[in-house]
Amino acid sequence: MNQGSGPEPEQLSMAKCAKLLNVPWRHVRRMIKRGVFAQPAGHDSAGQPYWHRRSLYAWAAADRDLLGRVPLHHWRPPTAQARYLGAETIEDRATALGWHTAAGPVWMLWHWDFDAATYERDLTELAKHLPGAAAITMVGGDYGADGPALFGVLPAAPARPVYEMPWPALSNVIGMPAPFWPRRLRIPDLMNAWRPGHTPVVAAAVPDLDPTPMLRLAVIVDEDSPAQQTLLNLVQTWQHRATMEATSDLKVLEKHTTAATTTVAATPLAVPAVEKNDLAPDIRRAGWLEILARTDDLALTCIRQARQCDADEDFPYTIDAHGASADASPRSDPPSDVERSRRTRRLRLTAWIAMLVATISVSTLILGANAPLTETELAKLRREAGLFGKERLKIGVKADTPGIALQEETGRRSFRGFDIDIAYMIAADLGYPPDKVDFLAIETEDRARMQTLDANGRFVRVDLVLVTFNVTLSRQQDLSVGLSAPYLYTEQSVVTRSDYPGKITSLEQLAGKKVCTLSASSSEQELKRVTKAIATGKNRISDCVAGLKKNAFDAVTADAAILAGFVAESEGVLRHHDIALQKTEMWAVNAGPNEALRTLVDLSLYRSSTIPQDRRWEQAYETYIDPMLSANPGVNVAQAEQPCVLPSRVRRWPWERPFPVNECPAR
Structure with a gap:
């Protein structure tokens, strides 16, 4: 047992x-x-x-003939350090670092462009280029509790699926700290040159977009012209942001690893802290006017890159997405140096627009009206959502619900539960690591208003609300409430003391009973609609449960996922009843009237539900809800599969990679 x-x-x-x-x-x-x-x-x-x-x-693991069939984190520690074999480049897309252990070669793969959607296939294919290996691992793109994500395959069991292991497992096997490169510093030449014991190399971080076209055009245009200033400012901005991302990676690494498990292989070269807004808006508009007037492919490449990084907001005029027409009127009066050559630029602009019309028209025919959707306007959505320049994210959560959201002690990270992990998941996709998230306890009646008290007793507004907020028609029609796609399915249930006579199978059986529930909740509405129970509404479900234990109430009704934790902790004092309601309760995130923020939340939920390798939702369920099931037999606490999420309606351009399209069954 x-x-x-x-x-x-x-x-x-x-x-x-x-x-x-x-x-x-x-x-x-x-x-x-x-x-x-x-x-x-x-x-x-x-x-x-x-x-x-x-x-x-x-x-x-004790049998050398079977060791290659055992996941790395089950291996026994070596008696001596493994010998470093050096680095190999595989198919111009990955670097493999090798160590010779007592069991044979152990390889650590660094994919130059890690993709969470294809990493299993990539790892399996790359492993074929490392014959005779005892173990093969690949570094992922995010972090776990004990370090960077690390995946592995079993060379002696190629049919077995890719598995995930804790980061310290690798250092435990090779007998030395494992090297780490921040994502922006995973440069093949640097990784090939690394050796154990080397001091970290200082290198320039690599931005997402290749700055070469911008720099080439900056050399061609007139010196110190608005175009040159705009191009150089944008490249410097990219470089600064890539450097900050690499620095942030190292800070996160420091929090999750120790010197015994990890050695930093590279650090970012310090660069000037340049942002786009450091250059005056009129110069940026004048610069793009010069670039838009060009008819060469290099200029077109720079314009495409500008769209990808949201620099097109500085274009002095707008171009119709379908290329059918263009508004060539400046958004504001251009500087005098532009005015002097307006006629020449106008002629060149006409030619460029004609070329753009042809390019986009062909692309539109290829894509079709119902093409797969992507995060084309992600940067623009972040700006519209008010996230640019916002250092911390405030999220309203429950504080009294075990398994869902429970505040165990005072402090920013003292909350734990399913809702908390989902909040961390969404915050991470919005660009906020755990140490940039502030959780604030919020009462049920304040969920729609998105207001709560801070530590000083002052009312503050939160950015998001995750408080078991059910999707209802009235809430969907409330303009002040902006509900995301559902992130959990549950149903209403009833809890009594264990000595309650008989079994409750419907709310009608509670007629004449003293029943407590959450005020302003869908459970309260359903209770009052179908029964003549003596209903009492509370802002905190824990108050209802406390009253039930003291015989102040005969029963408590709420969502099963809310009540299951109390039953599990009661050690047999409480009993959970499934009342077989057909209605499914759907929990959603409230982003308020901020439509852009709600779209970003939906994108996060869509990514989580669509990408098989993204198991953050499943891990939250397995950690917090699954352990409650055995104490709540016969009750459908919550469905173990993340609700299907449709892709958000975000525009894409012909040169961008699409996401797959979900098709959700009707509920």
Whole structure:
């Protein structure tokens, strides 16, 4: 019997053990008969032996012939440091660093352009270029609790899926700290030149967009002209932001790793802190007027890059997205130096627009009206959402709901629960790491107003609200409420003391009973609609549960996911009843009237629900909701699959990579 609070480990039969180790089951049976196989963890009701995954891997890790079939984080620590083999470049898209261990070569892959949507396929394909490896790992694009994400494949079991391991597992196997390059410093030449014990190399960070076209055009145009100033300012801005991102990566790394597990291989070269707004708007508009008047491909490339980084807001006129017409009137009067050559530029502009019309018209035919959608206007959405220059994100959450959102002590990061992890997920996609997120406890009645009290007792407005906010028709029609796509499905239920006579299967059975629920909630509305119970509304569900335990109430009704944590913690004092309501309660994020922010939240939920490798939602469910299920038998606490999310209506351009399109079933 499992004496801990976690779920019982999976019981592996002989056949499952064989499959896990990628060996014939007859081979396992022979080893069992000879008494040389791992000791079973127990026997099932039919008397057949079973094993647990952890103990099976621990046994296999001691056998060199089986070690290549064991995930790296189950390997035993070496008795000495592994010998560094050097670096290899694979298919001009990845660098592999190798160490020779007692079990054989262990490789660490750095993909030059890591993609969360394709990393499993990429890792499997790249591993084929490293024959004879005992283990192969690849560094991911985000961070876990103990360091950067790290994935692996089993060379001796190629049919097994890619698995994730803790970052310290690699340093534990090679017997030395593993090297780390910030994303903006993953430069092949730097990685090829690295050796254990080297001091970190100082290098220029690499921006997302290649600055070469901008610099080439800056050399061609007149010296110190508005065009040259605009191009150089934009390149310097990119360089500064890439440097800041690399610096931020290293700060996050420092918080999640130690010197024993990680060594920094490169640090960013200090560059001037330049931003686009450092150059006067009239100069930027004049500069783009000069560039837009050009008819060469180099200028067109620079204009495309400007659109990708949201610099097109400085264009002195707008161009119709379909290329059918153009408003060539300046957004403001150009400077005098532009006025002198207006006639010449006008002629060149006409030619350029004609070329653009042809280019975009052909692209429109290729794309079609219902092409896949992308995050084309992400930067513009961030600006419209008010996130530019906003250093911290304020999120209103519950503070009294175990498993969902519980404040355990005072302080910014003292909240934990499913809603908290979902909030962190959305905040990260908005550009805010955990240390830039402020959680504020918010009452149920204040969810729509998005207001709460800060530590000083003053009312403040939060940016987002994640407080078990159900989607209802009235809330969707409220202009002050902006609900995202749902992020959890649950249903209304009832909790009583365990000594309550009989089983409650409908709200009608609560007629004449003293029932507590959350005020201004959908549960309160449903309770008053179908029964004549003596209803009491509270702002905090914990007050209802406390009153129930003291016999002040006969029952409490709310969403099952809200009540399940209280039941799980009650040690048998409370009992959960499934009342079989057909209505599904759908929890959503409230972004208020900020439509751009709501779109960004939907993009985050869409990414999480669409990309199979993005398991942040599943990890939150497994961490907080799944452990509550055993204490709430017979109750549909919450669906274990993230609700389907449709792609946001965000415009894309012909040169941008699309996201896949979700098709959600009707509910």
